Amino acid sequence: MELRQTSIPGCCELLPDRFRDDRGSFVKTFHHGLFTELGLNTDWREEYYSVSHPRVLRGLHFQLPPHDHEKLVYCSAGGVLDVVLDLRRDSPSYGRHELFELNAERANLLYLPKGVAHGFYVTDGPATMLYKVATVYAPAHDTGIRWDSAGIPWPDADPVISQRDRSFAPLAEFVSPFTMGGAR
Template structure:
């Protein structure tokens, strides 16, 4: 697997850029290879995978799971384009409370690697977007939660997105008592 791994301003959050193989039939992208991920000390155990279909102006997030069911998440877009957002919720992190954004699209085939203690959300820029997710723990309703999408100055692209009642009911970042602690890697 040929892949470029770019660090983001948030420790343990990466943008992965796999090689896109194109010919007259279309394209082919390998999104995961266990040995390659191991060589970069990235998570390789993903017991659950799912996808979402969303329409233009839809915002999903900012989601995460609490301990003991926190997880590493990999997300990528197989149709359309989104503004992808990651927020650092880890106490003692040099970027605690900060966010970073990525333009994620099927055309670019980029993948966002999100470590535990980071919240994730996205805003759909195209007519429709299909997002794939790989997670290192399975869905746990008791630990699944989020922070309010507009409680940080994130440039979402819309002040009035289509958002679920659940996502609108999350507490603000300032009211969130984080159980996550940043642990630098050696």
């Protein structure tokens, strides 16, 4: 598995080995020893997936401290434009985003540190996104940043999006509790 650093500290793209034959393909998405060696979290508390249709936008989501978490995400069917937005006040990339194409063909994964918002737009659907998270879902701490408030060049000005996601505060109004070393 190859690890590529991104412009957002602590966020990395993982490119696993993909084994193919006449039956299809096989991809290992997690290996405890390798993740430990790379300094990545190995203590996952929940795992879930979403299935979304073309033009669906989900995000930009995160959990507030003390339930903030690292996250490992990947797309096992279809394809998405995935976005990470840095919300850590003392980060050199605070308020900036980075875009990634995640899809079943590439089999790439994103490792997200605490203090970043995550979202995606379905470019090839239906798309199945899988998530491993380091804390259990805490509804009272689950929130987000409004999708159109951070200068992200989404491919659609009028995506299919939930009312909840439309109602999030814009980035300019969000008072971040996140730092590179954890919440303050």
